[in-house]
Amino acid sequence: MSDLQLRQRQILNLFERVAQPLTPKPDIIFELPEFVFPPDSVSAFRPPADGLNIPELELVKTVPRGRLFSTFHPGHREAAYALVRIFKNAPTVADMLNLAAHPDIRDQVNEHIFVFALSAALIQRRDARSLRIPPIWEIFPGKFFETRVRSEAQTTVQQQLKQPAKAEPIIIDRNFAATDRVVENKLSYFREDLGINSHHWHWHLIFPVEATADIVNPPDRRGELFYYMHQQILARRLVVSYFGSYDAERIANGLARVTSYHDWDQPILEAYFPKLTTANGAIHWASRPSGLVLKDINIPDEGTELGIEFQIHNLELWRTRILHAIHKGSVVKGNGQVIQLDDKTGTNTLGELIEASQWSADKLFYGDLHNFGHIAMCYIHDPDRSHSENMGVMGDSVTAMRDPIFYRWHKFIDSLFQQFKATLSPYTAQQLTLEGITLNSVEVRRNQPPASGLTAPKNLIITGWQESVVELDRGLDFSSLTPVQARVTHLQHEDFTYRIQVTNSTKTSQDVVLRIFLTPIKDQAGRTFSFREQRLLMIELDKFVTRITPGANVIRRKSDESSVTIPFEQTFRDLETAAPAVPIAPGGVPTNLPTDKRTNFCGCGWPDHFLVPRGVPNPGMPFTLFVMATSWKEDRVNETTTATGGDDTKKLCRNAASYCGILDDKYPDKRPMGFPFDRPPDKSITSLAKFIDKSANMTTTDIRIQFENRVLHRFPQ
Ligand code: CUO
Secondary structure, three states: OOHHHHHHHHHHHHOOOOOOOOOOOOOOOOOOOOOOOOHHHOOOOOOOOOOOOOOOOOOHHHOOOOOOOOOOOHHHHHHHHHHHHHHHHOOOHHHHHHHHHOHHHHOOOOHHHHHHHHHHHHHHOHHHOOOOOOOHHHHOHHHOOOHHHHHHHHHHHHHHHHOOOOOOOEEOOOOOOOOOOOHHHHHHHHHOOHHHHHHHHHHHHHOOOOOOOOOOOOOOOHHHHHHHHHHHHHHHHHHHHHHHHHOHHHHHOOOOOOOOOOOOOOOEOOOEOOOOEEOOOOEEOOOEOOOEOOOOEEEOOEOOEOOEEEOHHHHHHHHHHHHHHHHHOEEEOOOOOEEEOOOOOHHHHHHHHHHOOOOOOOHHHHOOHHHHHHHHHHOOOOOOOOOOOOOOHHHOOOOHHHOHHHHHHHHHHHHHHHHHHOOOOOOOHHHHOOOOEEEEEEEEEEOOOOOOOOOOOOOEEEEEEEEEEEEOHHHOOOOOOOOOEEEEEEEEEOOEEEEEEEEEOOOOOEEEEEEEEEEEOEOOOOOEOOHHHHHOOOEEEEEEEEEEOOEEEEEEEEHHHOOOEEOHHHHOOOOOOOOOOOOEOOOOOEOOOOOOOOOHHHHOOEEHHHOOOOOEOOOOEEEEEEEEEEEHHHHOOOOOOOOOOOOOOOOOOOOOHHHHOOOOOOOOOOOOOOOOOOOOOOOOOOOHHHHHHOOOOEEEEEEEEEEEEEEEEEEOO
């Protein structure tokens, strides 16, 4: 076993059954890290309990083992970051993993904090870039699957002990959280999707609201990414909700767009009952029945655990101050320095302020609005914990997107950004056009011809279901003879290709950025959207650089090359069999990089299986596909980056750069995120057709997305 393979297997071992004491695999040795322990105990796996120089863990242990952990909670974050620092301070990756295995750490600190801290350290350490962490649902199946799954798994294992046989995967019901009588539940295939929730966890893991001392600057445009990634989730979720456009039941129930949650003294009508547990069933996540109202939060310190106290009034005050800054056009730092909210950095400044991160201009004054909103909602059922209830799913970035209130809360957060965007001047013709480049047409075609042997009709995308088998045993508290697996059903689409016809009327080749968006045409009542509404429903599908030679060009681009998504296998990968084979070079960057999935960073990215919304059954739901060409020379951030994922020497995986940026590098596009739809257009522009009218470098076509209510694919096949 190479050193790299050993480290990879150590990681898997460390993340196995994290609620239980570590059981080292027979062939995996954890040595005592030399920098911590006296040399005479180096070779033993378990050191004697006394006389060891273990790092100070008091702060880490302020959140006891077994308790749920919230990255939105300042006290929890402090505890977690104390451990991130310990891991990052280990001289080598080997030292870090050995230290992580120490019983005082692995078996004593809060298991959620352990996973968060080790994952964060593995992502942030440059010398760990070719090592990967397992999918989060394998580590904590309880955050994804209902309690029943664990008891079924246990029954299967007991049967196997009596009569060894290959166990069938446990079937996960797509609608386990509620019945279809609740109209909102028709969207549970979106809210409860493994890939979507895993993306959200990764995003917050790689863009934490605070950093260890070695990270001086925040990741490039972190605050703007916070705005844009969440705005895109909303747009996607909104569009998904429109599949009900033709659904009489939905209209009858009056379920339309997500409304912003900003009347904080009004009851929240959408309930959520997660049916999730953690610590293998020992701890449940709280339910949030309909009709609860936000209350002041006053959770006392309990034993060692730091409490949290704030009033809903604080949220109101912070909102007022933020709105004041937006309409004043500037924020004021703690030291009195004024920062203008301009069209270049304004969104980023606001993002850091609203979320709020350690890079907020003044956290004392502008507060902690977004994070405390998550906290207020996750404790809404027991705001002072007088019933000793656990938090609800809004408290954890792994689970928050399951709750309908997540979308209403983020709609409110997004409305702040939109108010700022409305203060900016509309893009000028000069900013929108590109001389010499004409986009003549765009069309899409499925890659696979239909079974009938006919050519696939153009501008029709087919969606349906995929059944995928995922591993569960890493996170269960009992071992089994054969792997415990679950079969999940999730959305999938047939792969397709864009065919874009471009004419270059200049005399030289031009490098252009092609920006592809998708937008619905009509609302749930069949009414055509105004451009003002449609702009906010634009879903980014792809963004890439291509060279256009003089004259006519045809550009083909496959749907699975998208800059917003990560491939299906990257979401549902099997780490054991796909252990990386790339050596780590001095300096930490692996040599001989393959082009695919090699780092933990690669877990961030919208899942490819959700690239396009579901649509409706035959004849499908109409959408407009929009493509725009801009100049790469003007949009390029520096000489080495490409629009889709950094220069090849740094390209550790196929990045989903649009929503996740590039690790340790600048965001690869100078334009504001969401350009050209991030700002309201001139008032005279009342439709998308008018918007593209004067710009030859833009084109649209109408397509349909047709949902077939059957299993299109199985994974593995
Ligand atoms: Cu991602 Cu509120 O920021 O959950």
